[in-house]
Amino acid sequence: MALRSFYKWTMDGDVADSPAPVEDRSGSAPASAPTRAADLVIEKKRLQLVGLDPEKFDYFFEKYYDQIFKFAFWRTGDHDLAADVAGETFAVAWDRRRQFRWQGYSFGAWLFQIARSVLSHEQRRQQTRRETAYVPEQHDRADTLTPDDDLARRTDQEVMRRCLAQLNAAQHEVIVLNHFLGLTTREIAVVTTLPLGTVNSHLRRGKRELRRHLSEHGEAGGLSAEALRIVKRADIEESGLNIVTPDEK
Secondary structure, rough: OHHHHHHHHHHHOOOOOOOOOOOOOOOOOOHHHHHHHHHHHHHHHHHHOOOOHHHHHHHHHHHHHHHHHHHHHHHHHHHOHHHHHHHHHHHHHHOOOHOOOOOOOOOHHHHHHHHHHHHHHHHHHOOOOOOOOOHHHHHOOOOOHHHHHHHHHHHHHHHHHHHHOOHHHHHHHHHHHHHHOOOOHHHHHHHOOOOOOHHHHHHHHHHHHHHHHHHHHHHHOOHHHHHHHHHHHEEHHHOOOOOOOOOOO
8 A cells, every 4th residue: 555645545636637646666756647648649659669560569568567467456356367367458458459549548548448358257257266465576576675564565455455345346446446556537437437427426435435444444454553544644634623643743
């Protein structure tokens, strides 16, 4: 869980054109609207190059594979199934690449549409085996976390996964796409084919429910002290009480 951005995200209003404040591993800021527009221009040129050199498709694999994998994992809790879904998503995208049409959203949004379809198919074919913990080193790039920090992160992620599982399917999906993967609500509407107002409603109610579950079950589940403090502060803000804790003075 991106702790430094979680509090702000849970209290943010629902702005359709704004991405969630997701931090990447390098600590860089979320992509701004101009940056996203520039990315679309780059993606268009890259996709044109794929027609001349199929190996140029690797650009999209390297850019989106981790996001597609994480989307599938947060939906299923199964590393192997998530990897299968991610791999199949790119196989389908390659086969159907000439069907893609630019409509004001990224190639990644189209990949998420495919991933949802592949995931639905895979879940019908087999009984999903849920893992008890997210093991980042199996699929994430190495980082510089200490062993204690890494353990706390894994525990927070597991508690988050369990609390997310308490939400309804629609709320679960829009929260994963918005907070964990950084899609704007407009992009989520494209991916899920839901009206923008419905996406905003699911996101708003899902945030509230997620905070409630984290507050009720977080401490018993082993949520880190920092995460508990952030969730508590979010609850206080929503209640309208202006309380400043000693460590915030």
